[in-house]
Amino acid sequence: MNPSTRQTAATAREHDYPELVRAVRGGDRDAMERLLMRSQEVAWRFSLMVCGGADDAEDAMQEALLKTYRYAGRIREPEAFRTWLYRTVRNACLIQRRRRVDEPARLLSLDELMPSPDEGPRVPEPADRGRLPEDLAINAGLRRRLRAAMAKLPRTFRVVVFLREIEGLSTREVADIVGISEANVKTRLHRARLFLRRELEDA
Amino acid sequence: MTRRHSRDCRELIEQLSRLIDDDLSGVERRAVMRHLRRCPCCGDFVASLRHTACVCREAGHATLPRAVRARAVARIRRLLAHSGSPARPRRSRRT
Numbered sequence: 001m002n003p004s005t006r007q008t009a010a011t012a013r014e015h016d017y018p019e020l021v022r023a024v025r026g027g028d029r030d031a032m033e034r035l036l037m038r039s040q041e042v043a044w045r046f047s048l049m050v051c052g053g054a055d056d057a058e059d060a061m062q063e064a065l066l067k068t069y070r071y072a073g074r075i076r077e078p079e080a081f082r083t084w085l086y087r088t089v090r091n092a093c094l095i096q097r098r099r100r101v102d103e104p105a106r107l108l109s110l111d112e113l114m115p116s117p118d119e120g121p122r123v124p125e126p127a128d129r130g131r132l133p134e135d136l137a138i139n140a141g142l143r144r145r146l147r148a149a150m151a152k153l154p155r156t157f158r159v160v161v162f163l164r165e166i167e168g169l170s171t172r173e174v175a176d177i178v179g180i181s182e183a184n185v186k187t188r189l190h191r192a193r194l195f196l197r198r199e200l201e202d203a
Numbered sequence: 204m205t206r207r208h209s210r211d212c213r214e215l216i217e218q219l220s221r222l223i224d225d226d227l228s229g230v231e232r233r234a235v236m237r238h239l240r241r242c243p244c245c246g247d248f249v250a251s252l253r254h255t256a257c258v259c260r261e262a263g264h265a266t267l268p269r270a271v272r273a274r275a276v277a278r279i280r281r282l283l284a285h286s287g288s289p290a291r292p293r294r295s296r297r298t
Contacts, residue, residue, distance in 0.1 A: 193259075
């Protein structure tokens with residue numbers, strides 16, 4: 001799937017970060033407010049989907065807010081802001097999370113994720129098959145199941161799913177944020193998709 | 204009908220995310236599509252993997268609850284009120 005078809009309405013607005021940052025550098029207060037809200041939204045979603053709950057979200061949002069405020073007026077390359085923001089949020093959330101001990105630390109082997117011989121596709125449908133994915137109405141039950149399935153993924157895989165699949169960042173951006181190779185991003189995303197497929201199917 | 208994944212299927216499954224992300228070379232893609240045409244089992248599998256990716260994109264992008272958003276807005280207002288200017292453009296050194 002190419003980048004243009006991956007982009008959802010929810011992630012489309014993420015691509016105007018450079019414009020917002022330039023406006024902030026020009027002293028635009030409204031742009032600053034929008035950028036600060038974006039940074040908090042990212043921190044909240046990261047806390048929810050990667051750290052497994054919203055318990056630490058307010059602290060992470062506060063941290064993202066302050067760092068964005070300090071950084072936005074100084075950034076040299078507005079195009080680099082989005083990567084900076086996600087890296088900052090990731091660090092802020094993980095610092096909060098390190099205090100906890102309930103993280104699954106295992107790897108995902110392909111063997112345990114392979115389909116059973118006779119299975120067919122039984123992943124829950126977001127909506128009826130006749131509609132385009134972009135038009136699908138997602139119900140609350142499916143959101144809960146996805147969140148529960150994400151919580152079972154090892155965090156190193158969860159981060160990749162969040163950044164690549166949910167937030168719509170490119171493989172290169174994810175590699176840069178997480179500090180791994182692009183090949184490793186692709187491998188983790190694939191393993192994670194196989195895992196989530198099985199979990200959603202079993203739910 | 205009994206359907207079984209062969210060794211070829213196993214190799215193909217490793218490439219399915221690259222297929223749905225449009226990340227295969229022309230040669231790789233043609234080989235995968237050839238396999239999918241003669242293996243309904245893998246055809247079903249790739250459909251379900253696409254659906255999983257779709258579910259992640261659609262169901263994963265949560266919006267802020269109203270109360271959380273209100274607190275986020277309040278934090279922004281406090282910060283900007285406290286600090287005065289929303290952003291300080293860098294001063295030119297050539298003055």
